[in-house]
Amino acid sequence: MADNQFQLPAGFSAGGVYSGVKSDTSKLDLALVVSDRPASAVGVYTQNLVKAAPVQLDRERTPSDRVRAVVINSGCANACTGQRGRQDAERVTAHVAEALSGAEGVAPEQVLMMSTGVIGEHLSIDKLAAGIPQVVADLGTDAPAVERASRAIMTTDTVPKVRSRTVEIGGRSITVTGVAKGAAMIGPNMATMLAVVMTDAPVTPADAQAALSDSVVESFNCISVDGHMSTNDTVLLMANGAAGGEAFEGRDLALFRATLLEVCEDLAIAIPADGEGATHLITVEVHGCATRDDAIRIGKTIADSPLVKTAITGADPNWGRIVSAAGYAGVPFDPEEVALLINGMLVYEKGTPVEFDEKAVSDSIAGSRDTLLLLLLGEGQATARFWTTDLTAEYVRLNADYRT
Amino acid sequence: MADNQFQLPAGFSAGGVYSGVKSDTSKLDLALVVSDRPASAVGVYTQNLVKAAPVQLDRERTPSDRVRAVVINSGCANACTGQRGRQDAERVTAHVAEALSGAEGVAPEQVLMMSTGVIGEHLSIDKLAAGIPQVVADLGTDAPAVERASRAIMTTDTVPKVRSRTVEIGGRSITVTGVAKGAAMIGPNMATMLAVVMTDAPVTPADAQAALSDSVVESFNCISVDGHMSTNDTVLLMANGAAGGEAFEGRDLALFRATLLEVCEDLAIAIPADGEGATHLITVEVHGCATRDDAIRIGKTIADSPLVKTAITGADPNWGRIVSAAGYAGVPFDPEEVALLINGMLVYEKGTPVEFDEKAVSDSIAGSRDTLLLLLLGEGQATARFWTTDLTAEYVRLNADYRT
Numbered sequence A, B: 001m002a003d004n005q006f007q008l009p010a011g012f013s014a015g016g017v018y019s020g021v022k023s024d025t026s027k028l029d030l031a032l033v034v035s036d037r038p039a040s041a042v043g044v045y046t047q048n049l050v051k052a053a054p055v056q057l058d059r060e061r062t063p064s065d066r067v068r069a070v071v072i073n074s075g076c077a078n079a080c081t082g083q084r085g086r087q088d089a090e091r092v093t094a095h096v097a098e099a100l101s102g103a104e105g106v107a108p109e110q111v112l113m114m115s116t117g118v119i120g121e122h123l124s125i126d127k128l129a130a131g132i133p134q135v136v137a138d139l140g141t142d143a144p145a146v147e148r149a150s151r152a153i154m155t156t157d158t159v160p161k162v163r164s165r166t167v168e169i170g171g172r173s174i175t176v177t178g179v180a181k182g183a184a185m186i187g188p189n190m191a192t193m194l195a196v197v198m199t200d201a202p203v204t205p206a207d208a209q210a211a212l213s214d215s216v217v218e219s220f221n222c223i224s225v226d227g228h229m230s231t232n233d234t235v236l237l238m239a240n241g242a243a244g245g246e247a248f249e250g251r252d253l254a255l256f257r258a259t260l261l262e263v264c265e266d267l268a269i270a271i272p273a274d275g276e277g278a279t280h281l282i283t284v285e286v287h288g289c290a291t292r293d294d295a296i297r298i299g300k301t302i303a304d305s306p307l308v309k310t311a312i313t314g315a316d317p318n319w320g321r322i323v324s325a326a327g328y329a330g331v332p333f334d335p336e337e338v339a340l341l342i343n344g345m346l347v348y349e350k351g352t353p354v355e356f357d358e359k360a361v362s363d364s365i366a367g368s369r370d371t372l373l374l375l376l377l378g379e380g381q382a383t384a385r386f387w388t389t390d391l392t393a394e395y396v397r398l399n400a401d402y403r404t
Helices: A053-061 A082-100 A125-138 A143-152 A205-218 A250-273 A292-304 A306-313 A319-327 A358-366 A393-400 B053-061 B082-100 B125-138 B143-152 B205-218 B250-273 B292-304 B306-313 B319-327 B358-366 B393-400
Strands: A012-017 A030-045 A064-076 A111-118 A161-169 A172-181 A194-199 A234-239 A281-289 A339-342 A345-349 A370-376 A382-389 B012-017 B030-045 B064-076 B111-118 B161-169 B172-181 B194-199 B234-239 B281-289 B339-342 B345-349 B370-376 B382-389
Touching: A012 A125, A012 A143, A030 A053, A030 A125, A030 A143, A030 A194, A030 A205, A053 A082, A053 A111, A053 A234, A064 A082, A064 A125, A064 A143, A064 A194, A064 A234, A082 A111, A082 A125, A111 A194, A111 A234, A125 A143, A143 A161, A143 A172, A161 A250, A172 A250, A194 A250, A205 A234, A205 A250, A250 A281, A250 A382, A281 A292, A281 A306, A292 A306, A292 A319, A292 A370, A292 A382, A306 A319, A306 B393, A319 A339, A319 A345, A319 A370, A339 A358, A345 A358, A393 B306, A393 B393, B012 B125, B012 B143, B030 B053, B030 B125, B030 B143, B030 B194, B030 B205, B053 B082, B053 B111, B053 B234, B064 B082, B064 B125, B064 B143, B064 B194, B064 B234, B082 B111, B082 B125, B111 B194, B111 B234, B125 B143, B143 B161, B143 B172, B161 B250, B172 B250, B194 B250, B205 B234, B205 B250, B250 B281, B250 B382, B281 B292, B281 B306, B292 B306, B292 B319, B292 B370, B292 B382, B306 B319, B319 B339, B319 B345, B319 B370, B339 B358, B345 B358
Parallel strands: A064 A111, A194 A234, A281 A370, B064 B111, B194 B234, B281 B370
Antiparallel strands: A012 A030, A030 A064, A030 A234, A161 A172, A172 A194, A281 A382, A339 A345, A339 A370, B012 B030, B030 B064, B030 B234, B161 B172, B172 B194, B281 B382, B339 B345, B339 B370
C-alpha cells in the first residue's frame, strides 16, 4: 500500500473493524464509508437473476441525491436468504443510520449496503449491530483509515485494492478514490466483486449514473477470473460535491467521466491481477472488429477458455487454442484475415502458421506475470481489452479442497 | 471392450493401423471405415468459424447418396493450414479411393475424411499414402477390427469408444454402430470430438440428415469437458441399406431415429466420462423450463462453471455455486421457485436454504464417479440433460505442462 499514493475526496471518511462475522479474529470484516453531506449515489449491479438481499436493497435506494453512507460486511453474502435476508439488510442500514445521526438525523434509506462471503447463510445481526458503533468510532480521513476499510471487504483477496486520482477540473481540485475486492467471481464459497468509488466532484444523480454505467462497461465488465457471475456484484459511486461549485456539465463532465473510467479500470485490473492461484495477468486486446460489442465478445471468449488459460500457465505459445476460441465467440469474421501476436511476437497470420521462435515466446510468457495476447481481425475499426488470469492447479485446489 | 457387445452393420468393414503420424509407435493413428456399396452419408460439423480442412471437404461432399468410406487420422488436425491443408485432405481421399477401387471404381468424392490432433501442422502425406494400403488390408468385420479403428482415432482418450444397438424394424434386423473419440473439446494441443455412425438401415440422405441433426442436438451438443469448441468437431452417419428393403418411412423411420439417438447419446456420454483428469461424470438435469432451449442453456451454464466443477471435485455440496450459475444463464425464471437436488437429496427450495445432511451429500459425491444435479424450475414443462466432467488439478497439469 505504501507505494500507492491515495487520499480520500473531501467530505468522506472511512473505517474498518472486526465484528466477528469471519471466524479468523486477525481479520477485519466490517467497513464503513461516510460522506459528511448528502451525495449523489448510483449503482451498477449483478445481472444474475439470483440477487443477494443487499443488491435488492441498493437497487431500490439508487439513484439518489441524498445517500450518506455505505456499510459493507465480508464473510457472509446474505444471498439466497429469502425474506429474512431482506429484513436483515434493512436492519443493518438502520443501525448505521442511528449510529451516524447527529443533529440533522440520518434516515435508513440514506444508507446502502454491500455483502460478500458465504452464500445461503444468514447475517449475524447481533455481531454487526455491536460492530457498527465501533466502525463509526474508527472513521478517519487518512490513508490508514482507507486501508482498513479496503481490508475489511476482502475475502480471498491477498492484497487490499485502493486506487485514486486527483485532477483539476473547472478550476477545482477533484479527487476520485475507489476501494474494491475480488479474487474470483466467486471464490472458495466466497463471493463477488465489490467496489465503492467516492468523489468530491459535483455531479447530478443522472450524470453520475450515466458515467458509472459507461465506466463499468469498459472496466469491471471486461475482467474475469472464472466467468462465474456472482449474486452480489456491485459497484457504487458516491459524489458529494464537497469540492464546491455547480454540478459539472459539458467539458468538465467529460473530464470527470474520463477520470472515473481511469479509476474503475485501475480497480478492475487489480482483481484478475490478484486472481485465486493465478500466476499470470492476461490482457486480451482485440482489434479490427466491426463493433465494440464484437470485440468484447471475442476477448471474453478467449479469456474464459480453460485451454487458453492453461496454455499461459504452462508458458506454451499454443496459438491454435487462441484462434479457435475466437472462432466460437459467435461473431462473424473471415478466418483468413486473422493475425495473432503473443507478447508482441507474430505467431499466426492470414489463416496459416507463421515461422516464429517458440522458445522466445515461451520465455517471454514464463518470465513475466503479464501476458499480452493481441488479435487482429479485418472486419472494421472497433477494439476492446479484456483482462483475465491463467488457470492453475492452485485455483482448483483452492476451490475443490475448500469445504462448506 | 469385452463387456461391450457390438457388431458392425451388414456391408461395413473397419480397420486401424499405425502410419507414423503419431510419434509413439505403440499407438494406432489411421482408421478406415468402408461400406461395400454406396451409402447415404450426412454430417454435423463444428460451428467454429475456424474450420479444419477435412471439415471443409466433408461439408462439400455431404449430404450424399453414394459415399463409400471415411478415413480418419489422429495426431494432426490439419486445421489452420490454409490452401495446402485443403489439397492435402483431397489427396488423402484420392489415395483411399484408388486403394479401394475394384472393378466398379471408387471416386475421391465418395470418400470423407476426419482429422484430430495438433492444430497448425501439415499432414504427413507420404506417411498416410504408405499407410492407406495397409489399413485397406487390415479391414475386417469382427469386433477386433472395429476396436482397431476406434483406437486409431484416439488422442488423449484413455479408452476406445464403440457403442452399438440392434433392433427389429419393419421385419428387418437393423444395426447402428458408432465409434467416437474425445476427452477434451481440445486436449493438450490435441483436438476434437469425432464420431462416425454406421447403419445398414435403408434411409434417404434427407431423412438421414434430419435424424442425425436432431440426434446431435440431444447428445453431442449436450456434453462438455471445458467448453472449448474445436475446429474439427464432426459427426458422420453412413446408412448403406444393406439390411434390405425400401427406405424407411413413418413409424419405421421414427424407430430408426430413436435407435440412432440412443447410440449417439451412449457415445456422447462416453466422452466426458473419459474427460481429461476427470474424477466425476456430472449429469445436470434441468426440469420445469418454458422451452427446451432454456433448459439446455441453463444446463450448459451450470456444466461450464469452473466453480461448480471444482465443488464436485472436492465433494462439496456447495449449492450456492449451482443456483448462482443458473442465475446467469440468460434465461428468465423466478428464483423463488427454484429447487435443487444433489444425488437425490434436496438442498435448496423456494429461494431459501434447506436443512440437509451435508455429510451424506458429500459422501454420496465422494463415493461415486457419477454425480446427479437436478434443478427444478417453475416456468413450464421442458427438460434437458447435460453431461460434463469435474475440474481437477490433473486437468490443469495435462493442459499446462504439455508443450507444443
